Amino acid sequence: MKHPSPYNTLQSYLENSNFRKVMVVCDERILQLHEEFVRIHFADNQHTQFFFFPIPATESHKEMSMVMQLLDQLLIHHFDKNHLIINLGGGIISDLGGFAAAVYKRGIPFVNVPTTLLGMVDAAHGGKNGVNFHHLKNGLGSIYFPQQVFIEPLFLYTLSDQEWLNGFAELLKTALIGDTELWYKLELWVLGESLSQLRSRISAQVIKQVASIKNGLVQQDPQDRGVRQQLNFGHTIGHALESLHLEKEIELPHGFAVAAGIYYETELATRKGILETNQKKRIQRVVQKLYDIPQLDLSEQSRLIHFISQDKKNKNGEIHMSLISEIGKGIHGVPVSIAEIESLFRE
Numbered sequence: 001m002k003h004p005s006p007y008n009t010l011q012s013y014l015e016n017s018n019f020r021k022v023m024v025v026c027d028e029r030i031l032q033l034h035e036e037f038v039r040i041h042f043a044d045n046q047h048t049q050f051f052f053f054p055i056p057a058t059e060s061h062k063e064m065s066m067v068m069q070l071l072d073q074l075l076i077h078h079f080d081k082n083h084l085i086i087n088l089g090g091g092i093i094s095d096l097g098g099f100a101a102a103v104y105k106r107g108i109p110f111v112n113v114p115t116t117l118l119g120m121v122d123a124a125h126g127g128k129n130g131v132n133f134h135h136l137k138n139g140l141g142s143i144y145f146p147q148q149v150f151i152e153p154l155f156l157y158t159l160s161d162q163e164w165l166n167g168f169a170e171l172l173k174t175a176l177i178g179d180t181e182l183w184y185k186l187e188l189w190v191l192g193e194s195l196s197q198l199r200s201r202i203s204a205q206v207i208k209q210v211a212s213i214k215n216g217l218v219q220q221d222p223q224d225r226g227v228r229q230q231l232n233f234g235h236t237i238g239h240a241l242e243s244l245h246l247e248k249e250i251e252l253p254h255g256f257a258v259a260a261g262i263y264y265e266t267e268l269a270t271r272k273g274i275l276e277t278n279q280k281k282r283i284q285r286v287v288q289k290l291y292d293i294p295q296l297d298l299s300e301q302s303r304l305i306h307f308i309s310q311d312k313k314n315k316n317g318e319i320h321m322s323l324i325s326e327i328g329k330g331i332h333g334v335p336v337s338i339a340e341i342e343s344l345f346r347e
Ligand SMILES: NC(=O)c1ccc[n+]([C@@H]2O[C@H](COP(=O)([O-])OP(=O)(O)OC[C@H]3O[C@@H](n4cnc5c(N)ncnc54)[C@H](O)[C@@H]3O)[C@@H](O)[C@H]2O)c1
Pocket: 027, 029, 030, 033, 057, 058, 059, 062, 089, 090, 091, 092, 093, 095, 115, 116, 117, 118, 119, 122, 123, 124, 125, 126, 127, 128, 129, 138, 155, 156, 157, 158, 159, 160, 163, 166
């Protein structure tokens, strides 16, 4: 793909920081689709030698044996704390490369160059990294922060609508918990425009605005023990829906599950008297325009409640959720009963 603009930010970072060795951990698709970006940025020069570790970006490759292969390469090429890892890809790449950076020699510097919308607004920020472990998604990992995250929206042009919508659900969620004005702008675009018009609205500036909401919460609570949990809005029911679909071997992409989670958790917030009905209706209208909301029969409802009861945010056997009290205002640690969740699917 031809790239019309120069990439000053990553380029100048590389020039100014002068790392002698750089390992580019990359989604192998990006090497093909964005060959020019790769050539411009990662050509050996008198200061820096570049190495590449391409990975197929699938969940089955996001696991420990791939990390071990990467660590072997770092060792073979004598990487140390003065050298850099660049993660070029979506969340699979930044999770895996960030984890390798965290454990190799007790931590070497890394930066993220996200290529998906989800990566740009969410996965590349916040320091959480890791890989899947047996049946546990992200079962191994750490919290270790990138030196920088470079947002280059040109990568979004080659992203499918489905992958784009995956990321957009997290973008909507973040606006709902942290930026009233942005959410109303998004509402206008979603309801008034086609998907391709909407896609063109999501500029670097919007992406950075959303990323800064996440980064603000992360800075206040890096270890995820308090306010950072607001980022889990839509995720308790969303994750349970993902597990339910996995069990039934039906595909449900993460962002679509989060969108349905936002829909149902908004309903819950209203039924608990936390959120005004009018605001709930506006949110649900936006979500429904872009995403199918799965309806559940009785046996699916009981499996869903089983998965929700196992959620890691629960305390002393009590379900705790992150909800919103108004558009733009997230809250966390809200106790919710099983009866309240059951009632969501009844009426
Ligand atoms: N660490 C965190 O805070 C965090 C947060 C959310 C999600 N995640 C993790 O992120 C992962 C999902 O990441 P994701 O959704 O960003 O994408 P991904 O890395 O799973 O990639 C999704 C697909 O998009 C393709 N792709 C990537 N960039 C592309 C581009 N520019 N053009 C065309 N195709 C492209 C990939 O090859 C792949 O087929 C999950 O493993 C999830 O657990 C981590």
